[in-house]
Amino acid sequence: MSYTAAESVAASSTWAATSLFYMLLVPATILWYAYWRMSRRHMYELAEKLSGPPGWPLIGNALEFTGGSHDIFQNVVAKSNPYDKESVVKLWIGPRLLVFLYDPRDVELILSSHVHIDKAEDYRFFKPWLGNGLLISTGQKWRSHRKLIAPTFHLNVLKSFIDLFNANSRAVVDKLKKETADFDCHDYMSECTVEILLETAMGVSKSTQGQSGFDYAMAVMKMCDILHLRQTKIWLRPELIFNFTKYAQNQTKLLDTIHSLTKRVIKKKKEEFKSGKKTPILPEHDVSTSEETYTKTTTSVEGLSFGQSAGLKDDLDVDDNDVGQKKRLAFLDLLLESSQSGVVISDEEIKEQVDTIMFEGHDTTAAGSSFFLSMMGVHQDIQDKVIEELDQIFGDSDRPATFQDTLEMKYLERCLMETLRMYPPVPIIARHIKNDITLPSNGKKVPAGATVVIATYKLHRREDVYPNANKFDPDNFLPERSANRHYYAFVPFSAGPRSCVGRKYAMLKLKIILSTILRNFRVQSDLKESDFKLQADIILKRAEGFKVKLQPRKRTAKAC
Numbered sequence: 001m002s003y004t005a006a007e008s009v010a011a012s013s014t015w016a017a018t019s020l021f022y023m024l025l026v027p028a029t030i031l032w033y034a035y036w037r038m039s040r041r042h043m044y045e046l047a048e049k050l051s052g053p054p055g056w057p058l059i060g061n062a063l064e065f066t067g068g069s070h071d072i073f074q075n076v077v078a079k080s081n082p083y084d085k086e087s088v089v090k091l092w093i094g095p096r097l098l099v100f101l102y103d104p105r106d107v108e109l110i111l112s113s114h115v116h117i118d119k120a121e122d123y124r125f126f127k128p129w130l131g132n133g134l135l136i137s138t139g140q141k142w143r144s145h146r147k148l149i150a151p152t153f154h155l156n157v158l159k160s161f162i163d164l165f166n167a168n169s170r171a172v173v174d175k176l177k178k179e180t181a182d183f184d185c186h187d188y189m190s191e192c193t194v195e196i197l198l199e200t201a202m203g204v205s206k207s208t209q210g211q212s213g214f215d216y217a218m219a220v221m222k223m224c225d226i227l228h229l230r231q232t233k234i235w236l237r238p239e240l241i242f243n244f245t246k247y248a249q250n251q252t253k254l255l256d257t258i259h260s261l262t263k264r265v266i267k268k269k270k271e272e273f274k275s276g277k278k279t280p281i282l283p284e285h286d287v288s289t290s291e292e293t294y295t296k297t298t299t300s301v302e303g304l305s306f307g308q309s310a311g312l313k314d315d316l317d318v319d320d321n322d323v324g325q326k327k328r329l330a331f332l333d334l335l336l337e338s339s340q341s342g343v344v345i346s347d348e349e350i351k352e353q354v355d356t357i358m359f360e361g362h363d364t365t366a367a368g369s370s371f372f373l374s375m376m377g378v379h380q381d382i383q384d385k386v387i388e389e390l391d392q393i394f395g396d397s398d399r400p401a402t403f404q405d406t407l408e409m410k411y412l413e414r415c416l417m418e419t420l421r422m423y424p425p426v427p428i429i430a431r432h433i434k435n436d437i438t439l440p441s442n443g444k445k446v447p448a449g450a451t452v453v454i455a456t457y458k459l460h461r462r463e464d465v466y467p468n469a470n471k472f473d474p475d476n477f478l479p480e481r482s483a484n485r486h487y488y489a490f491v492p493f494s495a496g497p498r499s500c501v502g503r504k505y506a507m508l509k510l511k512i513i514l515s516t517i518l519r520n521f522r523v524q525s526d527l528k529e530s531d532f533k534l535q536a537d538i539i540l541k542r543a544e545g546f547k548v549k550l551q552p553r554k555r556t557a558k559a560c
């Protein structure tokens with residue numbers, strides 16, 4: 001056989017093999033798809049009975065998530081409105097079934113459960129950043145780390161942070177003095193909350209921090225943009241595609257900035273530890289007599305003052321007597337002390353937890369405080385009342401706030417709760433459901449394998465729970481109004497076994513920062529609430545920035 005003839009035989013047999021391959025591939029794919037659909041038949045059958053906007057074949061409702069962050073938020077909220085009566089909305093994003101819940105009875109079923117504690121698949125995008133930290137982990141790892149970490153945010157520990165909360169609040173007031181026109185207060189709140197976390201939970205002094213607090217906060221904001229893109233743009237979900245995009249390169253740079261700060265913090269603390277610098281056990285009561293009296297009755301007052309409906313309890317609500325001396329250590333001190341045995345927590349796990357607390361602990365409070373200041377700017381009459389209360393507590397004095405003062409800031413507290421109601425910094429909480437669940441509100445079933453999304457933003461704006469729900473009304477948190485409300489109708493910090501571990505820390509810190517600002521400035525705003533463009537890049541924010549103006553009040557505090 002000639003060379004050309006041999007070549008043509010080879011070519012035709014290659015062609016035959018290729019054709020055979022495709023001939024087999026097509027039916028194999030069809031068979032696989034049929035099998036896959038069959039294996040999910042139960043899910044489709046139950047999903048069919050849930051209401052939701054119609055979608056397209058294969059992609060489902062993925063097109064609802066096109067456009068910018070603000071458009072997505074507005075669109076999803078609007079698309080859910082026709083289903084408000086039932087408060088259950090089904091959406092398909094490709095093969096993923098999302099079920100949004102915002103009836104307090106259904107919310108209770110999920111959040112109070114010790115079974116539905118697994119986070120949704122979307123949280124995997126956090127892994128390169130937060131590893132398997134408290135926010136993401138599950139099972140035994142989550143349980144043992146939660147048990148270790150929760151006591152480091154107990155009130156007894158928090159009271160020892162009050163001086164640092166005050167000093168940092170006064171420092172931010174000093175920085176704010178240069179703002180004479182419209183500006184975005186969120187940048188200041190971010191930097192301040194990062195610095196406070198470093199000094200308190202991490203126990204790292206100001207001199208070690210340098211400029212990195214601000215850079216860190218900005219990197220976190222950009223990381224959240226990327227994570228939100230991956231959650232909403234179906235094509236960015238697979239690693240294979242994402243890794244070839246410019247976002248992946250950006251993510252690497254941002255994580256470098258973020259992790260370099262957390263690594264430096266751990267290194268510094270470890271050096272101190274090795275050099276024999278004893279981890280300080282925090283004093284038992286760094287408070288006045290009246291505060292001791294308060295402490296004895298904490299269980300009855302803690303609820304609302306610390307961000308949770310009065311009838312709810314979690315592992316942060318333990319009695320002071322139950323928190324032994326060993327547990328009265330600040331967060332990073334306790335982790336390092338525990339790691340000495342190498343059993344409870346490894347070095348890698350410490351890093352994951354530090355990254356988690358640094359993120360959860362600053363971005364949420366930065367958003368919460370920025371929304372609060374925005375509300376003060378918009379509602380001058382309400383701000384008058386807050387200022388009046390602060391003047392009653394502090395008079396003309398420039399003295400720092402005490403723990404007792406924070407308990408007397410009743411009206412400010414109601415404004416803060418109302419802010420967290422209308423603008424919950426964490427607007428959704430998503431869980432992966434492993435078993436079918438029957439919804440108490442309407443008896444319908446959500447199938448195993450679905451992602452259940454607690455829509456806090458929608459839950460907090462239910463007209464049947466909060467009359468005139470879109471109006472900012474701090475009186476919604478008057479004791480008599482709160483008393484008759486379903487406990488799970490207000491969950492800005494989530495609730496149940498996976499509630500926010502920093503709830504009390506956040507409330508105490510926010511009261512001190514915000515009261516210090518309002519003792520020094522009056523806040524103004526050229527925009528109304530209806531002008532706000534909300535976006536939910538993991539954390540709820542104002543797309544146009546948190547624009548406010550400040551007018552100095554008679555006294556100005558000095559940074560200590």
Ligand code: HEM
Binds near residue numbers: 135136368426428
């Ligand atoms: C206004 C401020 C805050 C709000 C609104 C808030 C809200 C929340 C919410 C809703 C969750 C549940 C998230 C989910 O299940 O997906 C959560 C979890 C968490 N938060 Fe916060 N948070 C705030 C401040 C803080 C602070 C200051 C810290 C730490 C210093 C913190 C640490 C955590 C941690 C570690 C978790 C995970 C807990 C677990 O899964 O066991 N948060 N937070």
